Amino acid sequence: MHAANESSALFFPQTGIAASARRVRALIRRHAYLLLKSWPRMVSMAYYPTVTMVLWAFLTVYLKPTTNFLKDAPGFFIGAVLLWDVLFRGQLGVSLTFIEEMYSRNLGNLFVSPLRLGEFIAGQLTMSILRTLIGVGGACFFAWLLFRYSIFSLGFPLLAFFALLLAFGWGIGLAVSAMILRWGLGAEELAWAAIFLVAPVSGVYYPIAVLPSWLQSVAWALPSAHVFEGMRSVLLAGAFPWEHFRAAVALDVVYLALGIGTFRLAVRHARVHGKLLHMGE
Amino acid sequence: MLAAAAIVVNDLRKRYDKVDAVNGISFAVRAGTTTALLGGNGAGKTTTLSMLLSVLTPTAGSISVLGCDMLQHPYRVLPRMNFTSPYVDLPKRLTVGENLRVFADLYGLRAPLQRIGELAREFDLSGVLARPYGTLSAGQRTRVSLAKALLNRPEVLLLDEPTASLDPDIGDRMRTYLETYQRESRCTMLLASHNMGEVERMCDDVIMLREGLVVDQGSPQELIQRYGRETMEEVFLDVARGVGDEADGDIPPREFAA
Numbered sequence: 001m002h003a004a005n006e007s008s009a010l011f012f013p014q015t016g017i018a019a020s021a022r023r024v025r026a027l028i029r030r031h032a033y034l035l036l037k038s039w040p041r042m043v044s045m046a047y048y049p050t051v052t053m054v055l056w057a058f059l060t061v062y063l064k065p066t067t068n069f070l071k072d073a074p075g076f077f078i079g080a081v082l083l084w085d086v087l088f089r090g091q092l093g094v095s096l097t098f099i100e101e102m103y104s105r106n107l108g109n110l111f112v113s114p115l116r117l118g119e120f121i122a123g124q125l126t127m128s129i130l131r132t133l134i135g136v137g138g139a140c141f142f143a144w145l146l147f148r149y150s151i152f153s154l155g156f157p158l159l160a161f162f163a164l165l166l167a168f169g170w171g172i173g174l175a176v177s178a179m180i181l182r183w184g185l186g187a188e189e190l191a192w193a194a195i196f197l198v199a200p201v202s203g204v205y206y207p208i209a210v211l212p213s214w215l216q217s218v219a220w221a222l223p224s225a226h227v228f229e230g231m232r233s234v235l236l237a238g239a240f241p242w243e244h245f246r247a248a249v250a251l252d253v254v255y256l257a258l259g260i261g262t263f264r265l266a267v268r269h270a271r272v273h274g275k276l277l278h279m280g281e
Numbered sequence: 282m283l284a285a286a287a288i289v290v291n292d293l294r295k296r297y298d299k300v301d302a303v304n305g306i307s308f309a310v311r312a313g314t315t316t317a318l319l320g321g322n323g324a325g326k327t328t329t330l331s332m333l334l335s336v337l338t339p340t341a342g343s344i345s346v347l348g349c350d351m352l353q354h355p356y357r358v359l360p361r362m363n364f365t366s367p368y369v370d371l372p373k374r375l376t377v378g379e380n381l382r383v384f385a386d387l388y389g390l391r392a393p394l395q396r397i398g399e400l401a402r403e404f405d406l407s408g409v410l411a412r413p414y415g416t417l418s419a420g421q422r423t424r425v426s427l428a429k430a431l432l433n434r435p436e437v438l439l440l441d442e443p444t445a446s447l448d449p450d451i452g453d454r455m456r457t458y459l460e461t462y463q464r465e466s467r468c469t470m471l472l473a474s475h476n477m478g479e480v481e482r483m484c485d486d487v488i489m490l491r492e493g494l495v496v497d498q499g500s501p502q503e504l505i506q507r508y509g510r511e512t513m514e515e516v517f518l519d520v521a522r523g524v525g526d527e528a529d530g531d532i533p534p535r536e537f538a539a
Contacts, residue, residue, distance in 0.1 A: 009391070010390065010391060010392075010434065011360070011388070011389045011390060011391060011433070012389040012390075012391055013389070014356075014360045014389055019389060022386060022389060023386070023387055023389075025386065026383050026384075026386035026387045027383075027387075029382070029383055029386060030372065030375065030379075030383040033375050033376075033379045033383075034372065034374055034375060037374075038374075100372075104370060104371065104372040104373065105368075105369050105370035106369065106370060106371060106372055107369075108336060108366065108368060108369035109369050109371065109384070109429070110387075111335075111336050112334045112335070112336055112359060112362070112363070112364055113359065113384065113387045113388060114356060114359050114360040114387060114388060114389070115387055116356060268338075271335075271336060271337060271338045272337075272338045273297070274297070274328070274331060274336075274337045276336040276337070277327075277331055277336055277337070277366065277368045277369060278368055
């Protein structure tokens with residue numbers, strides 16, 4: 001057996017923050033290997049956000065001469081579609097990272113390694129940030145290149161909106177991962193479709209006030225509604241919406257906790273029903 | 282002198298809905314030995330290995346590995362264990378070297394490239410380190426899985442059909458490597474296999490399972506003698522088919538309690 005000194009010569013310590021960070025880095029390395037060697041994969045991540053952005057940008061060009069609203073906030077639709085994609089890519093980043101492990105039938109190897117569940121989740125969230133930056137970053141670049149619109153003109157609030165939407169996306173992404181673990185790859189479609197359930201009530205392109213009153217109550221229970229309402233406040237009034245910001249932070253905490261809790265429950269269920277070794281393509 | 286037990290399983294049970302996959306088994310695996318878990322399909326081998334690895338939660342019972350309660354504190358001992366199984370795979374689009382590097386990092390190796398190089402030489406993988414795992418033959422994949430299982434120099438190694446898809450030559454080399462590794466590291470190996478020649482050659486002890494129960498246990502030679510047979514293959518067939526179950530003769534399949 002390993003003598004203690006022999007073990008410390010061969011292995012880094014297995015406990016503590018540094019050990020956790022090393023294991024999360026290993027997961028990121030695993031997905032980075034996959035992403036960086038495939039330019040089609042990289043392009044496809046930026047493709048959809050860019051094409052959507054271009055559509056809304058031309059709509060803006062078309063409507064701007066006749067619409068006072070767009071004269072006051074010409075970058076409104078482009079900003080909205082880019083921020084929407086932060087939410088969408090944030091969620092997809094978590095769900096697709098998980099699906100990738102299931103397709104690879106690699107969950108068994110990961111879950112018998114020293115990797116803790118919290119580290120596995122941290123790896124998924126980090127990959128979500130990277131995928132979002134690649135996907136939305138590409139669209140932002142083309143928005144500037146083609147339409148001279150810079151999302152960074154939003155200033156500091158952009159960072160807040162980005163973080164708030166990303167965290168909401170993580171909550172949904174983890175819940176979707178939980179459902180895929182629970183019901184298998186047959187539920188994979190949820191990864192692509194789930195986010196669109198919240199789109200109509202997030203007020204991405206229109207104010208929440210246009211919704212029926214009962215639906216407004218639903219909308220205000222979502223962080224995304226507060227973020228997009230806040231974005232309109234910044235663009236049209238030039239004021240940072242602290243009230244919406246605080247509400248979105250509180251709601252993000254709830255949704256993220258629900259996402260993590262649901263995923264933990266799904267892993268526990270998978271351990272009870274023997275799915276970790278047997279799930280896959 | 283009896284070696285201390287590296288694995289102690291006590292009254293372990295696993296029930297899926299109305300099926301008892303493992304029905305109250307108890308056994309101990311001596312440290313530094315190789316033990317086979319034998320039984321037909323559905324006997325409970327993979328279920329038992331899965332519970333030992335903490336990827337499957339038992340319905341009841343206890344598991345101790347290297348003195349740690351596996352059900353309460355799996356992460357205290359998982360860094361000192363590893364496994365291979367035909368039920369898992371590695372990411373196919375990553376190269377062999379990339380896959381091994383990821384797992385070397387997960388297990389906290391200080392010199393991952395050196396260890397990967399050693400294992401690549403041992404398992405004749407140097408030529409495929411840069412190839413995507415998904416392009417390898419079944420035999421090459423099995424060797425990569427074994428290399429992955431030995432990255433962290435495990436003290437307890439669980440092997441589910443470790444040489445199932447290897448040709449006789451490579452299979453023999455793998456067995457030789459595992460025997461050498463076991464001898465030099467004093468690793469404890471628990472092996473589920475349908476290859477009775479492998480079991481006779483490699484294993485100090487055999488645990489026979491049938492329908493989720495331990496029905497017999499002993500060294501391969503003891504079992505061959507006890508069943509009045511010449512090979513483990515014949516013993517396996519006797520146990521799998523329940524020969525002697527109703528007889529009042531000398532072959533008493535019985536529940537074994539460690």
